[in-house]
Amino acid sequence: MKTKSNIERILESGGFVVTSECGPPRGADSEVIRKKGNLLKGIVDAVNVTDNQTSVVRMSSFSSCIILKEMGFDPILQMVCRDRNRIAIQSDILGAGALGINNILCLSGDHQKFGDHPRAKNVFDIDSVQLIHTVKTLRDDGKFLGGEEVKGKPILFIGAAENPFADPFEIRAARLGKKVKAGCEFIQTQCIYNIERFVKWMEMVRERGLHERCAILAGVTPFKSVGMAKYMKNSVPGMDVPDEMIERMRGVPKEKQSEEGIKICVETIQKVREIPGVRGIHIMAIEWEEKVAEIAKAAGLLPRPQIA
Amino acid sequence: MIVANRKTLEEILGMLKPYKKVLLLGCNECVTVCAVGGEREVGVLASEIRLARAKEGQEIEVKEQTLERQCDHEYIDQVRPFVGDYEVILSIACGAGIQYVAEKYRTKIVLPAVNTTFLGVTLEQGVWSERCQGCGECVLHMTGGVCPIARCAKSLLNGPCGGSSNGKCEVDKDTDCGWQLIVDRLKELGQLDKYEEIIPVKDWTSSRDGGPRKRIREDLRL
Secondary structure (H helix, E strand, O other), X not given: OOOOOHHHHHHHOOOOEEEEEEOOOOOOOHHHHHHHHHHHOOOOOEEEEOOOHHHOOOOOHHHHHHHHHHOOOOEEXXXXXXXXXXXXXXXXXXXXXXXXXXXXXXXXXXXXXXXXXXXXXXXXXXXXXXXXXXXXXXXXXXXXXXXXXXXXXXXXXXXXXXXXXXXXXHHHHHHHHHHHHHOOOEEEEOOOOOHHHHHXXXXXXXXXXXXXXXXXXXEEOOOOOHHHHHHHHHHOOOOOOOHHHHHHHHOOOHHXXXXXXXXXXXXXXXXXXXXOOEEEEEEOOOOOHHHHHHHHHHOOOOOOOOOO | OEEEEEOOHHHHHHXXXXXXXXXXXXXXXXXXXXXXXXXXXXXXXXXXXXXXXXXXXXOXXXXXXXXXXXXXXXXXXXXXXXXXOOXXXXXXXXXXXXXXXXXXXXXXXXXXXXXXXXXXXXXXXXXXXXXXXXXXXXXXXXXXXXXXXXHOOOOOOOOOOOOXXXXXXXXXXXXXOHHHHHHHHHHHOOOHHHHHOOOOOOOHHHOHHHOOOOOOOHHHOO
Protein backbone atom coordinates (compact mmCIF):
# COMPACT_ATOMS: atom_id res chain seq x y z
CA MET A 1 0.00 0.00 0.00
CA LYS A 2 1.30 3.41 -0.95
CA THR A 3 -1.07 5.41 1.22
CA LYS A 4 -3.40 5.20 4.21
CA SER A 5 -6.41 5.47 1.93
CA ASN A 6 -9.36 3.24 2.69
CA ILE A 7 -10.09 3.06 -1.04
CA GLU A 8 -6.61 1.71 -1.70
CA ARG A 9 -6.95 -0.75 1.17
CA ILE A 10 -10.22 -2.18 -0.15
CA LEU A 11 -8.94 -2.35 -3.72
CA GLU A 12 -5.80 -4.20 -2.61
CA SER A 13 -7.95 -6.75 -0.80
CA GLY A 14 -9.91 -7.29 -4.02
CA GLY A 15 -13.03 -5.67 -2.65
CA PHE A 16 -15.69 -3.47 -4.32
CA VAL A 17 -15.54 0.19 -3.35
CA VAL A 18 -18.47 2.47 -2.51
CA THR A 19 -18.01 6.22 -2.38
CA SER A 20 -20.42 9.11 -2.26
CA GLU A 21 -20.20 12.86 -1.89
CA CYS A 22 -21.13 15.75 0.34
CA GLY A 23 -21.87 19.17 -1.04
CA PRO A 24 -20.72 21.88 1.39
CA PRO A 25 -23.01 24.73 2.43
CA ARG A 26 -23.20 28.23 0.99
CA GLY A 27 -22.08 29.55 4.32
CA ALA A 28 -19.82 28.90 7.29
CA ASP A 29 -22.13 26.49 9.12
CA SER A 30 -20.15 23.31 9.79
CA GLU A 31 -23.30 21.58 11.09
CA VAL A 32 -24.46 21.16 7.49
CA ILE A 33 -21.48 18.94 6.74
CA ARG A 34 -21.89 17.03 9.99
CA LYS A 35 -25.57 16.34 9.23
CA LYS A 36 -24.73 15.10 5.73
CA GLY A 37 -21.91 13.02 7.14
CA ASN A 38 -24.28 11.40 9.59
CA LEU A 39 -26.47 10.26 6.72
CA LEU A 40 -23.51 8.38 5.24
CA LYS A 41 -22.13 6.68 8.36
CA GLY A 42 -21.44 3.05 7.58
CA ILE A 43 -22.62 3.48 4.00
CA VAL A 44 -19.41 4.51 2.24
CA ASP A 45 -15.72 3.64 2.19
CA ALA A 46 -14.71 7.19 1.39
CA VAL A 47 -16.53 10.44 0.73
CA ASN A 48 -15.84 13.25 -1.75
CA VAL A 49 -16.31 16.87 -0.91
CA THR A 50 -16.92 18.96 -4.00
CA ASP A 51 -14.78 22.02 -4.74
CA ASN A 52 -17.02 25.00 -5.51
CA GLN A 53 -18.99 22.79 -7.87
CA THR A 54 -20.46 24.54 -10.92
CA SER A 55 -18.39 27.53 -9.80
CA VAL A 56 -20.80 28.38 -7.02
CA VAL A 57 -18.95 29.59 -3.91
CA ARG A 58 -19.30 27.13 -1.04
CA MET A 59 -17.38 26.30 2.08
CA SER A 60 -14.07 24.88 0.91
CA SER A 61 -13.58 21.21 0.16
CA PHE A 62 -10.48 21.23 2.36
CA SER A 63 -12.25 22.45 5.49
CA SER A 64 -15.21 20.15 4.95
CA CYS A 65 -12.83 17.21 4.55
CA ILE A 66 -11.33 17.98 7.97
CA ILE A 67 -14.77 18.01 9.56
CA LEU A 68 -15.59 14.66 7.95
CA LYS A 69 -12.25 13.21 9.00
CA GLU A 70 -13.00 14.18 12.57
CA MET A 71 -16.24 12.21 12.26
CA GLY A 72 -14.29 9.11 11.26
CA PHE A 73 -14.66 9.23 7.47
CA ASP A 74 -11.92 8.83 4.87
CA PRO A 75 -12.48 12.00 2.86
CA ILE A 76 -11.59 12.64 -0.78
CA LEU A 77 -10.39 16.18 -1.39
CA GLN A 78 -11.73 17.40 -4.72
CA MET A 79 -9.49 19.99 -6.29
CA VAL A 80 -10.21 21.93 -9.48
CA CYS A 81 -7.75 23.84 -11.64
CA ARG A 82 -10.09 26.76 -12.19
CA ASP A 83 -9.38 28.78 -9.05
CA ARG A 84 -5.79 28.06 -8.02
CA ASN A 85 -2.34 28.27 -9.58
CA ARG A 86 0.42 25.68 -9.06
CA ILE A 87 1.72 27.51 -6.00
CA ALA A 88 -1.59 27.41 -4.12
CA ILE A 89 -2.29 23.89 -5.38
CA GLN A 90 0.98 22.43 -4.12
CA SER A 91 0.51 24.32 -0.88
CA ASP A 92 -2.95 22.80 -0.35
CA ILE A 93 -1.66 19.33 -1.20
CA LEU A 94 1.00 19.69 1.49
CA GLY A 95 -1.71 20.86 3.90
CA ALA A 96 -3.89 17.88 3.03
CA GLY A 97 -0.99 15.55 3.68
CA ALA A 98 -0.28 17.27 6.97
CA LEU A 99 -3.87 16.90 8.16
CA GLY A 100 -4.21 13.25 7.20
CA ILE A 101 -6.46 13.58 4.17
CA ASN A 102 -5.71 10.42 2.22
CA ASN A 103 -7.38 10.95 -1.15
CA ILE A 104 -7.45 13.65 -3.80
CA LEU A 105 -9.60 13.93 -6.91
CA CYS A 106 -7.95 16.03 -9.63
CA LEU A 107 -10.39 17.92 -11.83
CA SER A 108 -10.42 20.68 -14.47
CA GLY A 109 -13.41 22.45 -12.96
CA ASP A 110 -16.61 23.83 -14.45
CA HIS A 111 -16.21 27.18 -16.16
CA GLN A 112 -17.03 30.12 -13.90
CA LYS A 113 -19.89 31.23 -16.13
CA PHE A 114 -22.06 28.55 -14.55
CA GLY A 115 -21.77 29.92 -11.06
CA ASP A 116 -22.58 32.90 -8.94
CA HIS A 117 -19.43 34.83 -9.86
CA PRO A 118 -19.30 34.66 -13.65
CA ARG A 119 -17.24 37.88 -13.78
CA ALA A 120 -14.31 36.30 -11.99
CA LYS A 121 -10.97 35.69 -13.65
CA ASN A 122 -10.18 32.03 -14.02
CA VAL A 123 -6.77 30.52 -13.35
CA PHE A 124 -6.17 27.19 -15.18
CA ASP A 125 -2.43 27.55 -14.63
CA ILE A 126 -2.27 23.75 -14.95
CA ASP A 127 -4.81 21.22 -16.16
CA SER A 128 -6.16 18.06 -14.51
CA VAL A 129 -3.61 15.74 -16.14
CA GLN A 130 -0.78 17.99 -14.96
CA LEU A 131 -2.38 18.16 -11.50
CA ILE A 132 -2.29 14.36 -11.27
CA HIS A 133 1.38 14.50 -12.24
CA THR A 134 1.95 17.18 -9.59
CA VAL A 135 0.52 15.06 -6.77
CA LYS A 136 2.53 12.06 -7.92
CA THR A 137 5.73 14.08 -8.12
CA LEU A 138 5.23 15.47 -4.61
CA ARG A 139 4.34 12.07 -3.19
CA ASP A 140 6.69 9.66 -4.95
CA ASP A 141 9.62 11.83 -6.02
CA GLY A 142 9.43 14.22 -3.09
CA LYS A 143 9.85 17.13 -5.49
CA PHE A 144 7.96 20.34 -6.21
CA LEU A 145 7.06 21.15 -9.82
CA GLY A 146 9.96 23.57 -9.83
CA GLY A 147 12.33 20.67 -9.05
CA GLU A 148 13.18 21.50 -5.44
CA GLU A 149 13.01 18.93 -2.66
CA VAL A 150 9.90 18.46 -0.54
CA LYS A 151 10.70 18.10 3.16
CA GLY A 152 7.91 15.80 4.25
CA LYS A 153 6.07 14.20 1.36
CA PRO A 154 2.26 14.41 1.25
CA ILE A 155 0.87 10.91 0.92
CA LEU A 156 -2.41 10.90 -0.97
CA PHE A 157 -4.16 8.32 -3.15
CA ILE A 158 -4.56 9.93 -6.55
CA GLY A 159 -7.90 10.09 -8.27
CA ALA A 160 -9.54 11.90 -11.16
CA ALA A 161 -12.80 11.95 -13.06
CA GLU A 162 -13.52 10.85 -16.58
CA ASN A 163 -16.62 11.32 -18.65
CA PRO A 164 -17.50 8.50 -21.04
CA PHE A 165 -20.43 10.64 -22.22
CA ALA A 166 -18.56 13.71 -23.33
CA ASP A 167 -17.24 14.22 -26.85
CA PRO A 168 -15.18 13.34 -28.74
CA PHE A 169 -16.00 9.77 -27.69
CA GLU A 170 -13.17 8.20 -29.67
CA ILE A 171 -10.45 9.75 -27.48
CA ARG A 172 -12.12 9.34 -24.11
CA ALA A 173 -10.20 6.15 -23.32
CA ALA A 174 -6.99 7.76 -24.59
CA ARG A 175 -7.60 10.66 -22.23
CA LEU A 176 -7.96 8.24 -19.34
CA GLY A 177 -4.71 6.73 -20.60
CA LYS A 178 -3.01 10.09 -20.20
CA LYS A 179 -4.30 10.42 -16.66
CA VAL A 180 -3.10 6.92 -15.77
CA LYS A 181 0.29 7.65 -17.34
CA ALA A 182 0.48 10.80 -15.22
CA GLY A 183 -0.14 8.74 -12.08
CA CYS A 184 -3.88 8.41 -11.59
CA GLU A 185 -4.83 5.45 -9.37
CA PHE A 186 -8.62 5.63 -9.34
CA ILE A 187 -11.31 7.44 -11.24
CA GLN A 188 -14.94 8.23 -10.70
CA THR A 189 -16.99 8.51 -13.87
CA GLN A 190 -19.69 11.05 -14.67
CA CYS A 191 -23.09 9.63 -13.77
CA ILE A 192 -24.25 6.81 -16.02
CA TYR A 193 -27.64 6.66 -17.71
CA ASN A 194 -26.59 5.43 -21.14
CA ILE A 195 -25.33 2.01 -20.14
CA GLU A 196 -24.65 0.95 -23.74
CA ARG A 197 -22.20 3.82 -24.20
CA PHE A 198 -20.56 3.07 -20.85
CA VAL A 199 -20.10 -0.57 -21.87
CA LYS A 200 -18.40 0.56 -25.10
CA TRP A 201 -16.15 2.92 -23.19
CA MET A 202 -15.17 0.16 -20.77
CA GLU A 203 -14.27 -2.01 -23.77
CA MET A 204 -11.95 0.70 -25.05
CA VAL A 205 -10.50 1.10 -21.56
CA ARG A 206 -9.86 -2.61 -21.15
CA GLU A 207 -8.26 -2.78 -24.61
CA ARG A 208 -5.63 -0.39 -23.29
CA GLY A 209 -5.23 -2.34 -20.05
CA LEU A 210 -6.12 0.77 -18.08
CA HIS A 211 -8.55 -1.04 -15.77
CA GLU A 212 -5.63 -2.95 -14.31
CA ARG A 213 -3.63 0.16 -13.48
CA CYS A 214 -6.47 2.36 -12.35
CA ALA A 215 -9.61 1.45 -10.41
CA ILE A 216 -12.77 2.57 -12.19
CA LEU A 217 -15.64 3.58 -9.94
CA ALA A 218 -18.90 3.93 -11.88
CA GLY A 219 -20.84 7.08 -11.10
CA VAL A 220 -24.60 7.06 -10.58
CA THR A 221 -27.14 9.76 -9.73
CA PRO A 222 -30.82 9.11 -8.94
CA PHE A 223 -33.48 11.24 -10.65
CA LYS A 224 -35.75 13.04 -8.23
CA SER A 225 -38.35 13.79 -10.89
CA VAL A 226 -38.91 13.79 -14.63
CA GLY A 227 -38.11 17.51 -14.49
CA MET A 228 -34.66 16.76 -13.14
CA ALA A 229 -34.13 14.08 -15.78
CA LYS A 230 -35.05 16.53 -18.54
CA TYR A 231 -32.85 19.23 -17.04
CA MET A 232 -29.89 16.89 -16.93
CA LYS A 233 -30.52 15.80 -20.51
CA ASN A 234 -30.79 19.30 -21.93
CA SER A 235 -28.86 21.66 -19.70
CA VAL A 236 -25.90 19.85 -18.24
CA PRO A 237 -22.86 19.61 -20.52
CA GLY A 238 -21.39 16.16 -21.04
CA MET A 239 -24.51 14.39 -19.77
CA ASP A 240 -26.13 11.60 -21.78
CA VAL A 241 -29.68 10.71 -20.76
CA PRO A 242 -31.42 8.34 -23.21
CA ASP A 243 -34.98 9.19 -24.18
CA GLU A 244 -36.21 5.84 -22.83
CA MET A 245 -35.21 6.95 -19.38
CA ILE A 246 -37.14 10.20 -19.65
CA GLU A 247 -40.15 8.23 -20.86
CA ARG A 248 -39.84 5.82 -17.98
CA MET A 249 -39.84 8.71 -15.49
CA ARG A 250 -42.71 10.40 -17.29
CA GLY A 251 -44.75 7.20 -17.31
CA VAL A 252 -45.05 7.25 -13.55
CA PRO A 253 -47.36 9.57 -11.50
CA LYS A 254 -45.65 12.59 -9.96
CA GLU A 255 -45.65 11.31 -6.40
CA LYS A 256 -44.03 8.05 -7.51
CA GLN A 257 -41.31 9.64 -9.60
CA SER A 258 -38.60 9.87 -6.94
CA GLU A 259 -39.18 6.21 -6.13
CA GLU A 260 -38.78 5.36 -9.83
CA GLY A 261 -35.62 7.44 -10.00
CA ILE A 262 -34.13 5.45 -7.16
CA LYS A 263 -35.21 2.20 -8.79
CA ILE A 264 -33.43 3.20 -12.04
CA CYS A 265 -30.35 4.09 -10.00
CA VAL A 266 -30.30 0.74 -8.21
CA GLU A 267 -30.78 -1.13 -11.50
CA THR A 268 -27.91 0.84 -13.03
CA ILE A 269 -25.64 -0.12 -10.13
CA GLN A 270 -26.59 -3.78 -10.49
CA LYS A 271 -25.88 -3.68 -14.24
CA VAL A 272 -22.57 -1.82 -14.16
CA ARG A 273 -21.01 -3.84 -11.37
CA GLU A 274 -21.15 -6.84 -13.66
CA ILE A 275 -18.97 -5.11 -16.24
CA PRO A 276 -15.38 -6.37 -16.05
CA GLY A 277 -13.05 -3.64 -14.87
CA VAL A 278 -15.59 -1.79 -12.72
CA ARG A 279 -14.11 -1.78 -9.20
CA GLY A 280 -16.70 0.24 -7.39
CA ILE A 281 -19.58 2.69 -7.37
CA HIS A 282 -19.67 6.44 -6.76
CA ILE A 283 -23.15 7.56 -5.70
CA MET A 284 -23.82 11.24 -6.36
CA ALA A 285 -27.18 12.12 -4.82
CA ILE A 286 -26.87 15.87 -5.17
CA GLU A 287 -28.72 17.59 -2.32
CA TRP A 288 -30.42 14.25 -1.72
CA GLU A 289 -27.78 12.66 0.48
CA GLU A 290 -30.48 11.05 2.62
CA LYS A 291 -31.23 8.59 -0.16
CA VAL A 292 -27.71 7.19 -0.46
CA ALA A 293 -28.23 4.66 2.33
CA GLU A 294 -31.45 3.41 0.72
CA ILE A 295 -29.77 3.08 -2.67
CA ALA A 296 -26.71 1.32 -1.28
CA LYS A 297 -28.90 -1.10 0.67
CA ALA A 298 -31.22 -1.90 -2.24
CA ALA A 299 -28.25 -2.46 -4.55
CA GLY A 300 -26.77 -4.96 -2.13
CA LEU A 301 -23.72 -2.85 -1.36
CA LEU A 302 -24.04 -3.04 2.43
CA PRO A 303 -22.52 -3.67 4.88
CA ARG A 304 -19.26 -1.89 4.13
CA PRO A 305 -15.97 -3.32 5.45
CA GLN A 306 -14.90 -1.52 8.62
CA ILE A 307 -12.40 1.29 8.23
CA ALA A 308 -9.11 0.09 9.71
CA MET B 1 -5.53 41.34 -36.63
CA ILE B 2 -6.43 43.02 -33.40
CA VAL B 3 -10.18 43.07 -33.01
CA ALA B 4 -11.98 45.74 -31.03
CA ASN B 5 -15.57 46.82 -30.42
CA ARG B 6 -16.73 50.41 -30.45
CA LYS B 7 -17.83 51.62 -27.04
CA THR B 8 -21.47 52.71 -26.93
CA LEU B 9 -22.21 56.23 -28.04
CA GLU B 10 -23.57 56.84 -24.54
CA GLU B 11 -20.27 55.95 -22.93
CA ILE B 12 -18.29 58.04 -25.42
CA LEU B 13 -20.53 61.07 -24.98
CA GLY B 14 -20.13 60.66 -21.23
CA MET B 15 -16.35 60.87 -21.58
CA LEU B 16 -16.66 63.91 -23.87
CA LYS B 17 -19.05 65.84 -21.63
CA PRO B 18 -16.59 68.54 -20.47
CA TYR B 19 -15.13 69.13 -23.94
CA LYS B 20 -15.94 71.29 -26.94
CA LYS B 21 -12.97 70.64 -29.20
CA VAL B 22 -12.13 67.03 -29.97
CA LEU B 23 -9.52 65.46 -32.26
CA LEU B 24 -10.91 62.10 -33.42
CA LEU B 25 -8.15 59.76 -34.57
CA GLY B 26 -8.77 56.64 -36.60
CA CYS B 27 -6.36 53.91 -37.70
CA ASN B 28 -6.00 52.32 -41.13
CA GLU B 29 -4.87 48.87 -40.02
CA CYS B 30 -6.48 46.28 -37.75
CA VAL B 31 -9.42 48.33 -36.60
CA THR B 32 -10.22 49.20 -40.20
CA VAL B 33 -10.30 45.51 -41.11
CA CYS B 34 -12.70 44.82 -38.26
CA ALA B 35 -14.80 47.82 -39.25
CA VAL B 36 -14.53 49.75 -36.02
CA GLY B 37 -11.89 52.47 -36.37
CA GLY B 38 -11.11 53.23 -40.00
CA GLU B 39 -11.81 56.35 -42.01
CA ARG B 40 -15.46 55.49 -42.53
CA GLU B 41 -16.07 54.74 -38.89
CA VAL B 42 -14.33 57.97 -37.94
CA GLY B 43 -16.78 59.81 -40.15
CA VAL B 44 -19.76 57.99 -38.69
CA LEU B 45 -18.70 58.55 -35.09
CA ALA B 46 -17.96 62.23 -35.69
CA SER B 47 -21.46 62.71 -37.11
CA GLU B 48 -23.06 60.83 -34.25
CA ILE B 49 -21.23 63.00 -31.73
CA ARG B 50 -22.16 66.27 -33.47
CA LEU B 51 -25.79 65.21 -33.80
CA ALA B 52 -26.09 64.18 -30.19
CA ARG B 53 -24.59 67.43 -28.98
CA ALA B 54 -26.79 69.47 -31.34
CA LYS B 55 -29.84 67.76 -29.84
CA GLU B 56 -28.74 69.05 -26.44
CA GLY B 57 -28.32 72.48 -27.94
CA GLN B 58 -24.58 72.34 -27.45
CA GLU B 59 -21.77 72.72 -29.88
CA ILE B 60 -18.78 70.53 -30.40
CA GLU B 61 -15.97 70.66 -32.90
CA VAL B 62 -14.76 67.26 -34.01
CA LYS B 63 -11.74 67.09 -36.29
CA GLU B 64 -11.52 63.81 -38.15
CA GLN B 65 -8.14 62.32 -38.95
CA THR B 66 -7.28 58.75 -39.89
CA LEU B 67 -3.65 57.77 -39.47
CA GLU B 68 -1.95 54.88 -41.20
CA ARG B 69 -1.50 53.37 -37.78
CA GLN B 70 -1.16 54.62 -34.22
CA CYS B 71 1.53 52.20 -33.09
CA ASP B 72 4.43 53.93 -34.88
CA HIS B 73 5.99 57.37 -34.12
CA GLU B 74 6.05 58.67 -37.64
CA TYR B 75 2.29 58.52 -38.14
CA ILE B 76 1.36 59.92 -34.74
CA ASP B 77 3.81 62.78 -35.36
CA GLN B 78 1.65 63.86 -38.29
CA VAL B 79 -0.90 65.48 -35.96
CA ARG B 80 1.70 67.47 -34.00
CA PRO B 81 1.14 70.69 -36.02
CA PHE B 82 -2.51 71.01 -34.93
CA VAL B 83 -2.95 68.83 -31.85
CA GLY B 84 -2.62 71.92 -29.66
CA ASP B 85 -5.89 73.28 -31.08
CA TYR B 86 -7.90 70.55 -29.40
CA GLU B 87 -8.82 69.92 -25.77
CA VAL B 88 -8.89 66.19 -25.98
CA ILE B 89 -8.03 63.32 -28.32
CA LEU B 90 -10.56 60.55 -28.90
CA SER B 91 -8.89 57.53 -30.46
CA ILE B 92 -10.55 54.64 -32.25
CA ALA B 93 -7.32 52.66 -32.54
CA CYS B 94 -6.62 49.56 -30.53
CA GLY B 95 -5.42 49.89 -26.94
CA ALA B 96 -1.80 49.93 -28.05
CA GLY B 97 -2.35 52.83 -30.40
CA ILE B 98 -4.43 54.78 -27.92
CA GLN B 99 -1.66 54.50 -25.34
CA TYR B 100 1.07 55.45 -27.79
CA VAL B 101 -0.80 58.62 -28.69
CA ALA B 102 -1.09 59.37 -24.97
CA GLU B 103 2.64 58.79 -24.56
CA LYS B 104 3.48 61.17 -27.40
CA TYR B 105 1.13 63.97 -26.39
CA ARG B 106 1.70 64.02 -22.70
CA THR B 107 -0.31 67.14 -21.94
CA LYS B 108 -3.36 65.89 -23.78
CA ILE B 109 -6.12 63.72 -22.36
CA VAL B 110 -6.55 60.72 -24.66
CA LEU B 111 -9.85 58.87 -24.51
CA PRO B 112 -10.55 55.32 -25.78
CA ALA B 113 -13.52 55.02 -28.12
CA VAL B 114 -13.13 51.25 -28.36
CA ASN B 115 -12.80 48.17 -26.18
CA THR B 116 -9.89 46.21 -27.53
CA THR B 117 -10.45 42.49 -27.32
CA PHE B 118 -8.50 39.82 -29.16
CA LEU B 119 -6.08 38.70 -31.87
CA GLY B 120 -8.26 37.11 -34.48
CA VAL B 121 -9.24 36.37 -38.04
CA THR B 122 -12.07 37.29 -40.38
CA LEU B 123 -14.39 34.30 -40.77
CA GLU B 124 -16.65 36.17 -43.16
CA GLN B 125 -17.68 39.77 -43.65
CA GLY B 126 -18.82 41.06 -40.29
CA VAL B 127 -17.61 38.07 -38.26
CA TRP B 128 -14.29 37.90 -36.42
CA SER B 129 -13.06 35.13 -34.21
CA GLU B 130 -10.28 34.82 -31.64
CA ARG B 131 -7.24 32.74 -32.53
CA CYS B 132 -4.24 33.84 -30.48
CA GLN B 133 -3.53 34.92 -26.92
CA GLY B 134 0.07 35.90 -27.42
CA CYS B 135 1.32 33.43 -24.85
CA GLY B 136 4.83 33.57 -26.27
CA GLU B 137 5.36 29.79 -26.42
CA CYS B 138 3.61 28.51 -29.50
CA VAL B 139 2.56 24.84 -29.49
CA LEU B 140 0.68 24.79 -32.78
CA HIS B 141 3.00 22.09 -34.16
CA MET B 142 1.80 19.76 -31.38
CA THR B 143 -1.90 20.38 -31.81
CA GLY B 144 -2.57 20.19 -35.51
CA GLY B 145 -2.43 23.95 -35.96
CA VAL B 146 -5.21 24.71 -33.46
CA CYS B 147 -4.31 26.66 -30.33
CA PRO B 148 -5.35 25.10 -27.00
CA ILE B 149 -4.60 28.32 -25.12
CA ALA B 150 -6.80 30.60 -27.19
CA ARG B 151 -9.47 28.23 -28.42
CA CYS B 152 -10.10 26.22 -25.27
CA ALA B 153 -12.06 28.20 -22.68
CA LYS B 154 -9.90 26.63 -19.97
CA SER B 155 -6.63 26.77 -21.93
CA LEU B 156 -6.14 23.08 -21.27
CA LEU B 157 -3.00 21.57 -22.72
CA ASN B 158 -4.33 18.06 -22.25
CA GLY B 159 -7.98 18.51 -23.05
CA PRO B 160 -10.82 18.14 -23.67
CA CYS B 161 -12.60 18.54 -20.35
CA GLY B 162 -15.78 16.68 -19.49
CA GLY B 163 -17.97 19.48 -20.73
CA SER B 164 -17.29 19.06 -24.44
CA SER B 165 -20.50 18.11 -26.17
CA ASN B 166 -21.20 17.66 -29.90
CA GLY B 167 -18.10 19.64 -30.73
CA LYS B 168 -19.20 22.62 -28.64
CA CYS B 169 -17.75 24.18 -25.53
CA GLU B 170 -19.72 24.22 -22.29
CA VAL B 171 -19.49 28.02 -22.10
CA ASP B 172 -21.53 28.70 -25.22
CA LYS B 173 -23.39 26.57 -27.73
CA ASP B 174 -21.90 28.63 -30.55
CA THR B 175 -18.32 28.22 -29.35
CA ASP B 176 -16.39 25.33 -30.82
CA CYS B 177 -14.63 23.04 -28.39
CA GLY B 178 -10.96 23.78 -29.09
CA TRP B 179 -9.99 20.22 -28.31
CA GLN B 180 -12.59 18.76 -30.66
CA LEU B 181 -10.98 20.91 -33.36
CA ILE B 182 -7.53 19.68 -32.36
CA VAL B 183 -8.54 16.01 -32.37
CA ASP B 184 -10.28 16.42 -35.75
CA ARG B 185 -7.20 18.04 -37.26
CA LEU B 186 -4.80 15.47 -35.80
CA LYS B 187 -7.01 12.76 -37.31
CA GLU B 188 -7.04 14.46 -40.72
CA LEU B 189 -3.26 14.78 -40.61
CA GLY B 190 -2.73 11.18 -39.48
CA GLN B 191 -1.20 12.52 -36.27
CA LEU B 192 -3.59 11.14 -33.64
CA ASP B 193 -0.62 9.55 -31.87
CA LYS B 194 0.34 13.09 -30.81
CA TYR B 195 -2.78 13.12 -28.69
CA GLU B 196 -1.33 10.36 -26.52
CA GLU B 197 1.58 12.56 -25.43
CA ILE B 198 1.18 14.45 -22.19
CA ILE B 199 1.97 18.11 -22.70
CA PRO B 200 3.78 19.29 -19.54
CA VAL B 201 2.91 22.35 -17.44
CA LYS B 202 3.22 25.61 -19.29
CA ASP B 203 5.84 28.23 -18.72
CA TRP B 204 3.72 31.36 -18.45
CA THR B 205 6.69 33.74 -18.11
CA SER B 206 6.59 34.55 -21.82
CA SER B 207 2.93 35.46 -21.45
CA ARG B 208 1.23 38.40 -19.71
CA ASP B 209 1.83 36.58 -16.41
CA GLY B 210 5.57 37.20 -16.65
CA GLY B 211 5.06 40.94 -16.67
CA PRO B 212 4.82 43.61 -19.40
CA ARG B 213 6.79 42.38 -22.40
CA LYS B 214 9.35 43.90 -24.69
CA ARG B 215 11.10 42.59 -27.75
CA ILE B 216 14.48 43.89 -28.84
CA ARG B 217 16.25 43.10 -32.10
CA GLU B 218 19.76 44.43 -31.63
CA ASP B 219 20.57 43.79 -35.26
CA LEU B 220 17.87 46.22 -36.33
CA ARG B 221 18.72 49.05 -34.01
CA LEU B 222 20.29 52.16 -35.48
